Amino acid sequence: MTINRSYRKIKLQYIGRKEIRRINFTEASFKKMLLLSAIGLVVVLLAIFVTLLISSLPSIKAIGVGFIYGKTWDPVVDHYGGLPFLIGTLLTALLALIISIPFSLAVGLFLGEYFRSGVISGIFKNIIELLAAIPSVIYGFWGLFVLVPLVRSLETTLGVPPYGVGIFTSSIILAIMIIPYSVSLTAQVISLVPANLKEAAYSLGATRFEVIKNIILPYTRSGIFAGILLGLGRALGETMAVTMLIGNSHIIPTSIFSPGNTMASVIANEFTEATGDIYLSALIEMGLFLFVVTTIINVIGRRVIKRFSIN
Amino acid sequence: MAGTILKAKNFNAFFGQNQVLKNINLDIMRNDVVAVMGPSGCGKTTFIRCINRMHELTPDATAEGEILVDDKNVYKMNLIVLRRKIGMVFQRPNPFPTMSIYQNAIAGYLLNGIKLTKSKKDEVVETSLKRVALWDEVKDSLHKKGTFLSGGQQQRLCIARAISLNPEILLLDEPTSALDPISTSKIEELIYELKKNYTIIIVTHNMQQAGRISDKTAFFYLGEVLEYNVTKEIFTNPKHEKTQNYITGHFG
Ligand SMILES: Nc1ncnc2c1ncn2[C@@H]1O[C@H](COP(=O)(O)OP(=O)(O)OP(=O)(O)O)[C@@H](O)[C@H]1O
Numbered sequence: 001m002t003i004n005r006s007y008r009k010i011k012l013q014y015i016g017r018k019e020i021r022r023i024n025f026t027e028a029s030f031k032k033m034l035l036l037s038a039i040g041l042v043v044v045l046l047a048i049f050v051t052l053l054i055s056s057l058p059s060i061k062a063i064g065v066g067f068i069y070g071k072t073w074d075p076v077v078d079h080y081g082g083l084p085f086l087i088g089t090l091l092t093a094l095l096a097l098i099i100s101i102p103f104s105l106a107v108g109l110f111l112g113e114y115f116r117s118g119v120i121s122g123i124f125k126n127i128i129e130l131l132a133a134i135p136s137v138i139y140g141f142w143g144l145f146v147l148v149p150l151v152r153s154l155e156t157t158l159g160v161p162p163y164g165v166g167i168f169t170s171s172i173i174l175a176i177m178i179i180p181y182s183v184s185l186t187a188q189v190i191s192l193v194p195a196n197l198k199e200a201a202y203s204l205g206a207t208r209f210e211v212i213k214n215i216i217l218p219y220t221r222s223g224i225f226a227g228i229l230l231g232l233g234r235a236l237g238e239t240m241a242v243t244m245l246i247g248n249s250h251i252i253p254t255s256i257f258s259p260g261n262t263m264a265s266v267i268a269n270e271f272t273e274a275t276g277d278i279y280l281s282a283l284i285e286m287g288l289f290l291f292v293v294t295t296i297i298n299v300i301g302r303r304v305i306k307r308f309s310i311n
Numbered sequence: 312m313a314g315t316i317l318k319a320k321n322f323n324a325f326f327g328q329n330q331v332l333k334n335i336n337l338d339i340m341r342n343d344v345v346a347v348m349g350p351s352g353c354g355k356t357t358f359i360r361c362i363n364r365m366h367e368l369t370p371d372a373t374a375e376g377e378i379l380v381d382d383k384n385v386y387k388m389n390l391i392v393l394r395r396k397i398g399m400v401f402q403r404p405n406p407f408p409t410m411s412i413y414q415n416a417i418a419g420y421l422l423n424g425i426k427l428t429k430s431k432k433d434e435v436v437e438t439s440l441k442r443v444a445l446w447d448e449v450k451d452s453l454h455k456k457g458t459f460l461s462g463g464q465q466q467r468l469c470i471a472r473a474i475s476l477n478p479e480i481l482l483l484d485e486p487t488s489a490l491d492p493i494s495t496s497k498i499e500e501l502i503y504e505l506k507k508n509y510t511i512i513i514v515t516h517n518m519q520q521a522g523r524i525s526d527k528t529a530f531f532y533l534g535e536v537l538e539y540n541v542t543k544e545i546f547t548n549p550k551h552e553k554t555q556n557y558i559t560g561h562f563g
């Protein structure tokens with residue numbers, strides 16, 4: 001008791017009113033600074049949205065909702081229907097996910113459960129980071145020179161028109177591009193599964209495969225889904241590599257081997273040559289549309305992650 | 312079926328170069344409760360983890376010598392058979408958070424992919440939960456997550472999970488050290504009940520607990536078994552000075 005009291009006295013002696021005021025001021029201004037940065041981010045987001053919206057107005061007025069479901073995109077007659085590109089975007093992204101999920105899961109388990117540390121995992125982790133760092137134009141080149149001939153010969157064997165470029169080729173490249181992102185997240189959540197749960201399962205006679213199937217995957221499903229979502233976000237917006245490989249056709253794709261266009265690729269491909277006011281505005285509206293679609297998919301994804309998470 | 316159920320012969324265990332168990336020789340009788348005691352770091356956990364070969368899950372962990380269960384060397388037995396024969400309960404309650412209470416109680420079957428009919432499942436769940444005296448508390452919320460229970464209830468659920476596969480031996484590593492006195496006494500009563508059907512090896516730091524529930528006590532010190540005897544004998548008439556010091560609270 002006496003010790004306590006003298007301790008308090010000392011504190012009072014050493015921290016004067018002025019000092020306290022100074023500390024409070026630092027605390028408050030630091031908090032304000034953080035808040036300001038956060039607000040800044042929101043402002044930038046809104047500014048982008050508003051700019052896109054204003055620049056899209058001529059096209060919105062001229063075309064109306066037909067922009068969303070219109071099937072033909074013909075700048076010569078100022079007719080702009082974005083449906084082929086919406087379908088192209090969703091189709092390539094979805095196909096890319098389907099191709100990438102088994103690989104992400106396998107590599108994620110390999111790095112998160114089997115080789116959590118040591119030389120092997122170090123090497124693999126570095127390679128994955130390198131893959132993520134390669135500029136997309138290089139993926140596009142590689143796709144043109146390696147993937148396109150391969151897909152062409154596959155198409156010849158299957159008896160479909162051998163374009164080489166198209167939805168399928170773009171999806172493969174997209175899958176390769178998103179795998180590093182989902183792998184790193186998947187490996188991380190898998191390595192965070194508490195050891196005591198795995199041990200409890202082993203002590204009941206479970207094999208490693210059974211532990212993965214019944215303990216690790218159920219425990220990490222929301223994290224794994226978040227990894228997939230991260231990849232999806234990237235696949236939806238990826239521009240350069242897809243523009244180089246998708247064939248840039250304005251027709252609604254009829255099969256996964258058809259050439260097509262995504263929303264991002266049509267913007268990249270036509271922006272420089274867009275002459276008319278409405279044409280330019282329609283491309284910007286396409287950007288706005290992509291923005292909205294990506295946001296909607298993200299919101300839905302977040303809902304699902306919440307649903308999946310334990311508790 | 313009296314007789315020896317578990318026998319350790321010249322058993323040594325290592326973490327890398329570090330020898331943690333030194334020449335352990337120990338005979339454990341069927342339906343005995345054996346308390347494993349000793350100061351922190353003396354190898355108690357390592358010892359029981361060697362019995363069901365959980366020790367080898369740690370990278371670089373090795374072992375030499377023999378542990379025989381029913382006269383069969385555990386290192387020559389099929390791992391899955393061995394672990395189903397020997398149940399384990401950990402220091403911290405660890406029900407599976409992705410499973411309901413019901414699923415936790417039959418987790419051994421679910422994990423091993425053993426198919427049971429609905430009525431058989433219900434039966435296993437009910438009997439194992441009754442055995443750990445948890446049934447009345449949870450019978451109306453069997454499909455809630457096991458992690459919603461209190462710590463003591465979770466630990467009883469973990470014991471139910473371990474005994475649902477009908478093991479012969481139950482290994483308990485300080486099962487009550489994270490629990491309050493009431494939950495602790497419930498688990499002690501439970502151990503007393505379970506003794507009829509199982510052989511129990513329990514690591515504990517609690518002298519009174521060892522005195523209350525165990526038939527025999529093994530006193531570990533720096534990786535060796537200094538003394539192994541009837542619990543009463545160890546407590547009233549320890550042969551070894553170190554044991555005496557530990558019991559009277561001079562260290563550890
Ligand atoms: N995973 C591990 N890797 C390396 N060494 C370990 C590991 N686990 C335990 N050890 C070492 O083995 C020795 C025995 O540890 P053990 O956990 O068996 O002790 P214990 O008797 O159970 O102690 P406590 O009463 O604190 O639980 C200790 O010296 C410890 O440092």
Ligand SMILES: [Mg+2]
Nearest residue numbers: 355356357484
């Ligand atoms: Mg221990």
